[in-house]
Amino acid sequence: MNDFLIAVVTPLGQVDQVIAAANTAGATGATILHAREVENSVEKGLFHIKVEPEQAIILIAASKEVAEVICQSIHNELGKNPKQTGSIYILQIQGRENIG
Amino acid sequence: MINNQPANDLFYSLLIIIVNRGKGGKILEFVHKKGINKASCFLGKGTIKNNLLQLMEMHEVNKEIITMVVPFDMEAEILNQLNIKFHFESQNHGIAFTIPIAGISKWKKDSLIQWDKINSAANPQGNHVALLLVVDKGNAERVVQISQQAGYFGGTIIKARGSASKLNMVLDMVVEPEKEAVLILTENNGAGQLASLLSKHLQLCHDNTGILIKLAISNAIGLFSNNSNRQG
Numbered sequence: 001m002n003d004f005l006i007a008v009v010t011p012l013g014q015v016d017q018v019i020a021a022a023n024t025a026g027a028t029g030a031t032i033l034h035a036r037e038v039e040n041s042v043e044k045g046l047f048h049i050k051v052e053p054e055q056a057i058i059l060i061a062a063s064k065e066v067a068e069v070i071c072q073s074i075h076n077e078l079g080k081n082p083k084q085t086g087s088i089y090i091l092q093i094q095g096r097e098n099i100g
Numbered sequence: 101m102i103n104n105q106p107a108n109d110l111f112y113s114l115l116i117i118i119v120n121r122g123k124g125g126k127i128l129e130f131v132h133k134k135g136i137n138k139a140s141c142f143l144g145k146g147t148i149k150n151n152l153l154q155l156m157e158m159h160e161v162n163k164e165i166i167t168m169v170v171p172f173d174m175e176a177e178i179l180n181q182l183n184i185k186f187h188f189e190s191q192n193h194g195i196a197f198t199i200p201i202a203g204i205s206k207w208k209k210d211s212l213i214q215w216d217k218i219n220s221a222a223n224p225q226g227n228h229v230a231l232l233l234v235v236d237k238g239n240a241e242r243v244v245q246i247s248q249q250a251g252y253f254g255g256t257i258i259k260a261r262g263s264a265s266k267l268n269m270v271l272d273m274v275v276e277p278e279k280e281a282v283l284i285l286t287e288n289n290g291a292g293q294l295a296s297l298l299s300k301h302l303q304l305c306h307d308n309t310g311i312l313i314k315l316a317i318s319n320a321i322g323l324f325s326n327n328s329n330r331q332g
Binding site for chain 2: 003007009024029030031033034035037038055056057059075087088089090091093094095098
C-alpha cells in the first residue's frame, strides 16, 4: 500500500489556512478533530488558572506523492511566519475503503 | 525535495491513550515528568457491551483520548511505566497503543518530510490493528453496534467536522458537514472481515458515505481477546 494518513497538528485559528493549502495541493477532503494542547499549558493570573490552548488535528488521506506536495504547500503557506507553529505526522495506511 | 535520511537517526511512534474522562490530566502529568512535553488531548465517547445498560440507555462512557509522539526505542518502556502506574492490564482501566510514524515535518525546522525508512519499509507488525472510520454524524453508533454484534471490540466515537474540497455554498455561507470518527481496535486476523462487514453495511463503496482506514499497531496494552462469540 502506498497510501498515507497525514495528521496536521495546528492551533485552531490556522485550520482554514491549512485546509486551503492542502486543497490547493490536491487533497480531496479533510477531517478536523478539536483538541487541546498540553505543551504550552501554563498557570497564569491571580488565581493560577491553567490555560490549555485550543488545537486542531486535521486528518488527510493521500498517496505518497500527493502527501509530499501537501506538506510542501502547507509549509509554504504557514512556515514563513515564525509565530505560526505546527507539526505534520504521516502514518502509513495498511488498507482502506473509499478514499477519493 | 525529499530527505530519505531520518532526522538524527531517531524514529518516532504515535502513542494514543484512551481512558475514562477525568483521568487524562493525571496521565498527562505523568508523561510530562517522563520527559514528553508535547501532547494533545481530545474528548470522545466509549461504549459498554451490556444489554441491561443498553436498555437503560446507560451504555455510553465519556472518554479522553491523549495523543503524543514518542521515540520508537522508548515506546515499550513508556507503555510499561504507564501500565505499572495506571493498571492498563486490568479490564476497564483504559487502552494504550502505538502506531509507527512513517514521516514527520516541523514547520519551524524544515520544509522536508523526514521519511522514516525503517518503519515504513519493515512496518513492525503487532497482533492488533486500528480501524479508523469517518462517517456522517449519527452513523457512528451504528458502526459500533455492527462491530459488537459481530463479536468484535466496541469503539471510541470522536466528534469531528469534515471539509470537502468542493464546498457547499448556501447563501454565501460555507457549510462544513458534521462528522464522527470511530476508532476500533481489533486483532490482525479479524480486521479484514470486520472492514468488509462495515463496508457492506455502510455501503462505503459509494461516494460521500464515509472512509475506512486500517493502521498497523506496533505495541498495545489494555486489550482483551473476545473472539469466542465472533461471527463471520
